[in-house]
Amino acid sequence: MNFKKAIVTSMLACMLPTAAFAKDIQVGVSMALFDDNFLTIVRTAIQKEMQQDGVKGQVEDAKGDVAQQLQQVQNFIGQGVDAIIVNPVDTNAVKPIMDQATKAGIPLVFVNRRPQAPLTDKMAYVGSDSELAGRLQMEALAKALNGKGNVAILLGDLANEATRDRTKGVEAVAAKFPDIKIVQKQTAKFQRNDAVDVVSNWLTAGDEINAIASNNDEMAIGALQALGKNSDNVLIAGVDGTPDALQMIKNGKMVATVFQDAKGQGEGSVQTAIKLVKGEKVQKNVMIPYQLITKDNYVEFTSKNLK
Numbered sequence: 001m002n003f004k005k006a007i008v009t010s011m012l013a014c015m016l017p018t019a020a021f022a023k024d025i026q027v028g029v030s031m032a033l034f035d036d037n038f039l040t041i042v043r044t045a046i047q048k049e050m051q052q053d054g055v056k057g058q059v060e061d062a063k064g065d066v067a068q069q070l071q072q073v074q075n076f077i078g079q080g081v082d083a084i085i086v087n088p089v090d091t092n093a094v095k096p097i098m099d100q101a102t103k104a105g106i107p108l109v110f111v112n113r114r115p116q117a118p119l120t121d122k123m124a125y126v127g128s129d130s131e132l133a134g135r136l137q138m139e140a141l142a143k144a145l146n147g148k149g150n151v152a153i154l155l156g157d158l159a160n161e162a163t164r165d166r167t168k169g170v171e172a173v174a175a176k177f178p179d180i181k182i183v184q185k186q187t188a189k190f191q192r193n194d195a196v197d198v199v200s201n202w203l204t205a206g207d208e209i210n211a212i213a214s215n216n217d218e219m220a221i222g223a224l225q226a227l228g229k230n231s232d233n234v235l236i237a238g239v240d241g242t243p244d245a246l247q248m249i250k251n252g253k254m255v256a257t258v259f260q261d262a263k264g265q266g267e268g269s270v271q272t273a274i275k276l277v278k279g280e281k282v283q284k285n286v287m288i289p290y291q292l293i294t295k296d297n298y299v300e301f302t303s304k305n306l307k
Contacts, residue, residue: 025054025055025056025082025083025273025274025277026055026056026057026079026080026081026082026083027050027055027056027057027081027082027083027084027085027270027273028057028058028060028072028073028075028076028079028081028083028084028085029043029046029057029058029059029060029084029085029086029087030059030060030062030069030072030073030076030084030085030086030087031043031059031060031061031062031087032062032064032069032087032088032089032113033061033062033063033064033089034061034063036190036218037217037218037242037244038216038217038218038240038242038260038262039087039112039262041242041262041263041266042087042111042112042262042263042265042266043059043087043266044266045262045263045264045265045266045267046059046085046111046266046267046269046270047059048266048267049266049267049270049271050270053270053271053274055270055273055274057081060072062089064089065089066089066090066093069086069088069089069097070096070097070100073086073097073100073101074100076106077100077101077104077106081106082106082107082277083106083107083108083109083273083274083276083277084101084106084107084108084109084273085108085109085110085111085269085270085273086108086109086110086111087110087111087112087113088110088113088115089159090159090160091113091114091115091116091159091160091161092116092159093159094110094115094116094117095117098115098117098120098123101122101123102120102122105122106122107122107123107273107276107277108122108123108124109123109124109125109126109269109272109273109276110123110124110125110126110127111125111126111127111265111266111268111269112126112127112262112265113127113160113161113162114127114130114161114162114285115161116161119284119285122276123284124272124276124282124283124284124285124286125284125285125286126265126268126269126272126286126288127265127285127286127287127288128260128261128265128287128288128289128290129165129287129290130161130162130164130165130166130169131165131166131168131169131172132169132290133162133165133166133169133239133258133260133290134165134166134167134168134169134170134171134172134173134213134215134239135169135170135172135173136169136256136258136290136292137166137169137170137213137237137238137239137256137257137258137292138151138169138170138171138172138173138174138213138237139173139292140237140255140256140292140294141211141213141235141237141255141256142173142174142176142177142180144211144235144255144256145180145210145211145235147177147179147180148177148179148180149179149180149181149210149211149235150180150181150182150183150207150208150209150210150211151170151174151180151181151182151183151209151210151211151212151213152182152183152184152185152186152199152202152207152209152211152212152213153167153170153171153182153184153185153186153212153213153214153215154186154187154188154195154198154199154212154213154214154215154219154220154222154223155167155185155186155187155188155215156187156188156189156190156215156216156219157187157189157190158187160190162215162216163187163190163215166215166239167185167215170182170213183207183208183209184202184207184209186198186202188219188222190215190216190218190219191218191219191222192218192219192221192222192225193222194219194222195214195218195219195220195221195222195223195225195226196222196223196225196226197226198222198226199212199222199223199226199227200226203226203227203230209234210234210235211234211235211236211237211255212234212235212236212237213237214236214237214238214239215239216238216239216240217238217239217240217241217242217244217245217257218238218240218242218244219238220236220237220238220245220248220254220257221238221244221245221248223236224236224248224253224254231253235255236248236253236254236255237254237255237256237257237258238254238256238257238258239257239258239260240257240258240259240260240262241257241258241259241260241291241293241301241304242257243302245257245293246293246298246301246302249293249294249295249298250295250298252295255294256292256293256294257293258290258291258292258293259290259291259292259293259301259304260288260290261288261289261304263304264288265288268286268288272286
């Protein structure tokens, strides 16, 4: 009877939905930085998806520290988690994390920031094509500029692939217009306050700037704050589609932003982790599409990236 019962139990288990399987799954999550508006939405989506799927675990703040993030991963492994989700501090410094997870045989999912290292078995990336975001952003600015003007680029964290790829996309589109010149390019580390300082310095230097392509919305809003009354004379575009940016588009302060589906990335990372734990095949790169947001369609996105 016990043998028959075991067979029946096994058969029933195969028929149960993901949530039922996930009840005993433990996941450790390390986020690059809690104090970031966009990543907060990603983190909230991860936590809600874990709760919905019955996944247990904890979410840690690496506070922008590579060493601290590696320590968190090591702690997760020591606790015997079934999977690890990482939003990397530095996309060029992920190999030690990958090595630790591989050695422990634990599935590893990177979210939002693409690791600059080949993914091996039991690994996946859930995010978006950053170069496309830069292209969409600059195409909107070029159209608003009528193909002519001086453009400045606010760079994000230089250790982040999104900074490099979004900037590459902006430059590729700008190069198609002989009368568009990139006159400034400086990092503000994805932070609003840093962008205020950078743009203020540009203004003090007397640079003629007609548009600013910002690697994210937070820096775009910082640029608007620095410009003050002059913001009506400078076209601004960001990336992420945060609630604050949508409000700026509604008010006519920003030309465009590019919707990055924070909720989709967060939910997708948990779903991918569960599949890897169950031994299911997943795509190495689970891509969440970008979409251009302007004053014509911003209303469609007002509820998509809410916390």
